Amino acid sequence: MRGSLVRGTIAVTIGGLLLAGLTPHAQGAAAASKTIDVPDPYSHGLRVSADSRYLPDPMVVPRSARSIRLDLADPTLLLDTASYRIYGDNFEVRGTATVGTASHSIVVPLPTDFFQVSAGHSPIRLIDSAKDFYGIEVEASGAANGPTPPSEYELRPGDGRSHLSVSVVFQAGTATSDTLGVLDLTLPLSEAWAPGGDRTYSHSEVTWTPQKQVVAAGDTITLVGAPGQWKTNFRGESVNPYAIVWYANEIDNYNQLDLPTATSLDGSRLTITIPETIDRYIYNAPPRIEIYTNTGPEGENTVETFVPIAISYRSIAPGVPVVDSVRAGNGFVDLSWGAPTTGGRVETYRVRSFSGATVVKTQVVAGRLDFATVVGLTNGRPYSFDVTATNASGSGAPSARTAIVTPRTEFVPPTVINKNPASDARSISQTANVTAVFSEAVTNVNATSVSLRYGTTLIPAAVTYDSATRTTTLNPTSTLGPDRLYSAFISGIRDLAGNLISPMTWSFKTGPAPTIVSKTPTSGANSVAQTSNVSIVFSEPVTKVSGASISLRRAGAVIPATITYNSVTRTALLNPSSTLSADVVYTVDVTGVLDAVGNPLVATTWSFTTGPAPSVLKTAPASGATTVQRTVSPTATLSETITGYTSATVRVTQAATGAAIAASVSFNSTSKILTVNPSSILAANTKYLVTITGGTGAVRDLAGNPLATKTWTFTTGSSL
Known part of the structure; x- marks a missing residue:
């Protein structure tokens, strides 16, 4: 608990001279002695102090609050003036007020900038959780010449007296009826002196306004009072005076520094030595010296003499932010x-x-x-x-100049949403243009901001921009080289708000792509020899020629084979490991083959059919026969079963005139004999021509291998 023994006039002397004002210490000046006269009457009052470390609830300041009412304890104390301080991590409200005689309250108006720093700007952070730091201090006193407090006001832990409190009431205005919420700082006295607790009632309190003392290291301040004032309290008990200095710093808001003290033999003088220069504080919280005397039994902190002396910061300019x-x-x-x-x-x-x-x-x-x-x-x-x-x-000196920034209506930079050729595109035409489409309208599109290079060589080009489609086009002035890697660059382009595009680059390769200029067997070939190899000739030297890129398949199954490549003739050769099956369709697949710069061959597939092809083994009548009976039905014996035989593909005609003889055609798949049966008796002594037309759409075997067209003649006799 803190009680003051301070009232009356104050005199400050340095070197025996009474000063009307205070003179700051000059840099390097000698240490000075300062004397304060402290007469010895008493006053009484209330001191309540608490911060969030010892309170169970957060302090939430409603945004509609315009003032805070502090309801003080016990009206019998006859309090008439009060000083207050309400503070948090990033704000502080302090001042003095007159205690209402009827309400026993003081009203603390909130500053206009409590909730916002400036118009249109974000509000300051408020105290809204138990972990945030905040605190409240109230010091209220009675009349300067008030009565000496009766002994029963000496309060001790656990003595059963009523609670002491200050209620913090948030208000929408300044009237006591405008209550928005209440934070009660009440604690039972049995808890008031718990470690860190600081809600106290004092027998005495400050009745004068401390004057600022400009101090530096080595200065002394002497408090002069009545004999015994600094060795005994008002009950005659011995005291042990000590002094501390409180001042703000950047780390923990307040810092405590114990000050050496000395008491005169008769107890009328208390001398305080300043051990170091106090030259800085923040949060508008001036440093102060507080002098205490502890007098409670067994060291209990029950009664203290409390003398605050305000300290002026040393007069120097700030440093550099x-x-x-x-x-x-x-x-x-x-x-x-x-x-x-x-x-x-x-x-x-x-x-x-x-x-x-x-x-x-x-x-x-x-x-x-x-x-x-x-x-x-x-x-x-x-x-x-x-x-x-x-x-x-x-x-102080100004800070270093910041980087340059530019206000604008929006801050989304433009991007390229489409480009052609695409990144890493291959086989691009040597006459192609480069285009890029932007996400929004842009400016500064020119041959400097859009360029094309081969290695480090800049490619001369005309650059245009179509604002309707947001498309830039780079048109090289000459044909690009074959099989080359080109890189396009875009930088320095801005949207209409001034946002700069992120520099970008991408690359592509020109063609031509490799092609297949010849292949054997050819696509759709028939009657291919079963011992044939597959030969492929490319348009330019290629790479990636292997069993993974060239394969031969039958009904999807890969045929084992050896793959070789002759770079001189640009020829790949697929040699099957075994003889191919007869009358089977085989498929060649070529994919993944690249030219020297990586341009890919277009995947290519073709098929062929193995032989043998069907053939005519025997004819009747034999070719060139004479005196053949006029009722003859010419036949041909085939090497295998055929299809595609019709009256259009198997015909008998008069050799001299070409007149067709109506006939039916049949084939015996067992004997493999093809028969032509004329519809009428042939003319006597006449030469006839038999034609069997082969082809993929005519007479062929069941695998589609065509018969080689067969013709022969015979001549009838006169007999039937």
Whole structure:
């Protein structure tokens, strides 16, 4: 618990001279002595302090809140003034207020920027979870010449007295009826002195406003009071005074530094030595010295003398901030930075906007912030920025200039959605153009931003752009070389908002592709010898010639074979491992063959049929026979079963006139005899011609091998 023994006038002397004002220490000045006169009446009050480390619930500030009402404890304390501080990870509200005589409350108006930093910008982060850090401190006191508190107000843990509390009420306005929510800081006294707990009622409290003391290392501050004031409390108990200094830093908001103290023999003077220079603080939280005296039995922290002395930061300019992020938007740019790690306290930041080397805009930001939004910028215009930290002593050096960024209406860069030839395309025509279609309308399309190269050699070309189809066309001024790898490049192109396309490149190979200029057996060949090889001649030297790229199949089954390739004649030879079957259709497949630069042969397939072909073994009448009976039916004995015999493919005609003799045609598949039976008796002493027409659409064997057309003549006699 903290109680003060402070009231009355304050005198500050240095070297025995009374000063009307305070003079900052000059750099390198000798240590100074400062004296404060502290008379000895009492006041009384309430001090309640808590932070989120010791509270079970989060503090959620409704967005509609415009003030916070603090309802103080026990109206019998006759409190009339209060100081307050409400703080969190990224905000602080502090001040003083008069305690309402009827409500025993104070109303803390929220700053207008509590929920947003600037118009149109994102709101600051609020306290919305138990893990976030926040705290509340209230110090309220009675009249400066109030009565000495009666002894029964000395409160100890576990003594059964009523709870002490401050209720935090969030309000939509300033009227007490505008309640939005309540956070109760009440704790039973039996818990008030638990480790880290800090909700206390004091017998005495501050009744004067501390004056700032500008201090440096080696300075001393002497508090002068009545004899025994710094050795006993108001009940005559011995005290052990000590002093600490609280000041803000970048790491943990407040830092505690124990200060050496010495008490005079009669207890009227307490001297405090400043061991180091206190020159920085943040969050608008000035450092202060607090002097305590512990007097409780067995070391209990029951009654303390509490004397706060405000400390002014040393008068030096801030250091250099470091900009860590800069991002352009639609007419604005967001920046963030790290606070200086050297120099004095930052009161404000100055953000300058540059267009080239010219400052076009300057914006001032509160020192508690580490970000800014610069608005009113021109889309499409490049900007850079620097940030300077300032305080009452001056400005530090500006930060390094940021990278150049350009505000624009949108930030999606154009892309290529289609290109021709495609990436890694092969066998491209040597007269082909290169085209690319963009995702949106673009600018800066020319022979510099769109180009074609062979190796490192730039290919001269005309580059055009069709805005209707968003297509650029690169037309080489001369025919491209055969079997070459070309690379297309696109860069430097922007959309209408100024977004730059990501540089891209792709490659393709020109043709011609290899082809098959001859093959044996040919496609559809019949009567192919069963011992034949397959020979393939290519249009140019090729690679990948193997059993994987050239195969011979029968009804889908691969025929074992040896594959060789003669690079001089560009001929591949497939040699079956065994004699092919008779009268069978075989299929040749060629795929995966490449020329020297990788252009692929178009997959090719063809078929042929093995022999033997059917043949005529014998005719009757024999060829050239005479005096043949006029009722004869000519026959032909075949080597195998045939098909395709009709009156159109098997005919008897008069040799002299060519007149056809009507006849029927039949074939005995057992005897393999083809018979022509004339419909009427042949003329006497007349020469006749028998014709059996072979072909794939005429007389052929069942495998389709055609008969070689057969003709013979005979001459009738006079007898039947």
